[in-house]
Amino acid sequence: MTPPLYTASVPVFLHYLDRARILVHACHGRPDLLEARLAPDMFHAAQQFASAAGFSLRGTLPLVGQPVPEFPAAAMDHEGLMGRLRFARDTLDALDPADFEGAEIREIPHRAGFAELIQSGSDYLHLFAMPNFMFHLSMGFAVLRQGGLDIGKSDFDALHDYPPGFRF
Template sequence: MSLSLYQCSVPVYERSLNAFLGVLDKAEEHAKARKFDPANYLTIKLSPDMYPLARQIQSFCDHAKNSSFRLAGQQPPVKEDKETTIAELRERIHATLDMLKSIDPKTMEGGETREIVIPAGASKLKVDGANYLLHFAMPNFYFHLTTAYDILRAGGVGIGKRNFIGAVPGMVRV
């Protein structure tokens, strides 16, 4: 059996997005236990030239959503970056999950050879679907996801690799 483009993308995004919802739960628990507003996390950056937590979350949601719709030959829905609370960011992740659920796996068939056009400032970039997913979309998704995780970890939230990875489909302890 071969893997489809859909199987290699949408369920992977869904697993990671769901795992990050758990990470946000841990961040809120950490803030509550230490008696500070969890919104304090939203402006933390790992480095001055990097996005803060809120923008990292918006970015990994956008990469999951945009790549999935583009690979399905559809225009990605636009989502404004206006979240200012953990609750709103959680809603953004849920909205992204809902959008991913709306994609029919059959629409991605042949997407690996589909020409993908990506806006890049005043210009555009073109690449075939396979290279887009494997060498642009997935690396960007994981970059922003990992950075968001690292911001919270550096902020003292008690999370580890299992929190980042989440539940692996089909994996059982023997």
């Protein structure tokens, strides 16, 4: 049986990293979209997607007792983001599900902003890492949508289906 925290993390992160790749690819030729922000004090879209990629690794590697690697240096442009997303995907693909045995109770010390926390692996994934990943992915999506990119919920999750031209 596959360890539950593997099932709850790696396949989910991989699915949504693929969605992020498609969203970033849709911006090709529109660097203005990747530089846009929802509010002046928020990350721009490129940083939102980069942060999501970071949280995919930050959310899994501590569960298996591995350090989170530095991403290769890359610009915050289309090519740089695609490289970050590819690096995150390749790192997740290399994880062995068996290494997640017992991860639920492993203590994970980490920082949340300026807070120093210690959480069980289960709480770490479900209450910190996954919500932060989804937050940054959602903010990146929202910036692109606000910037005029014709995307919707089906582009975000690849599960919903709406007829052409449908709007709420």
